[in-house]
Amino acid sequence: MTVAYARVSSHDQKLDLERQAMVLEAYCAKQGWSFELIEDLGEGMNYKKKGLIRLIKLLCTYQVERLVLTNKDRLLRFGSELIFMLCEIYGTEVVIINRSEDSTFEEDLAQDVLEIITVFSARLYGSRSHKNKALVKELREVADKIK
Numbered sequence: 001m002t003v004a005y006a007r008v009s010s011h012d013q014k015l016d017l018e019r020q021a022m023v024l025e026a027y028c029a030k031q032g033w034s035f036e037l038i039e040d041l042g043e044g045m046n047y048k049k050k051g052l053i054r055l056i057k058l059l060c061t062y063q064v065e066r067l068v069l070t071n072k073d074r075l076l077r078f079g080s081e082l083i084f085m086l087c088e089i090y091g092t093e094v095v096i097i098n099r100s101e102d103s104t105f106e107e108d109l110a111q112d113v114l115e116i117i118t119v120f121s122a123r124l125y126g127s128r129s130h131k132n133k134a135l136v137k138e139l140r141e142v143a144d145k146i147k
Contacts, residue, residue, distance in 0.1 A: 002035035002066040004028055005055060007074045009043045017041070020070050027097055028068060035068070047079065059086050066093045 004024035008017040021037055028035040040051035052075075058064045067087055072080055087094050 001058075001063060002028060002033040002068060003055060003058060003064050004035050004037045004068045005040070005051065005075060006037065006070065007040040007042070007049070007051070009041075011041065020074065023070050023097065024068055033066065033068075043077070047076070052076070056083070056086065059083075059090050059092055062090055064090070064092045066095060068095045069097065071098050072096055 004021075004027075006017055006020035006024060008014070008020070017039055021039060024035075024037060038051040038055055040049045042049040055064075055067070059067075064087075069075055075083055084094055086092075
């Protein structure tokens with residue numbers, strides 16, 4: 001079978017997930033492939049996403065003839081090469097729709113650094129957001145007691 005895989009990092013990106021799914025569906029239909037769409041929600045460094053685990057299980061049981069992605073980083077921020085190696089071992093073709101031209105080592109390194117900064121700054125601001133929400137909730141409770 002062909003597996004089309006889409007992923008976003010957060011619920012706020014639901015529209016992006018829908019766009020990815022539409023692009024994957026259109027591409028697979030244009031190629032005449034029947035396919036299963038796997039959608040995932042979770043940051044690119046999370047290796048325990050349900051969809052990713054399902055994909056790995058399908059790969060390791062020789063059930064996937066072709067894996068289709070919109071972009072390489074939709075699979076994982078880091079470690080996608082490991083999944084691509086599994087694809088090679090199990091005879092699965094990898095199709096990346098928006099594949100950039102071959103890049104230099106320096107360009108790849110710069111992209112990796114930007115991805116690391118993106119992931120960790122999102123974690124930092126996300127943790128701050130949760131702390132701020134908890135603080136606001138606590139202040140409201142105190143204010144309600146004062147009334």
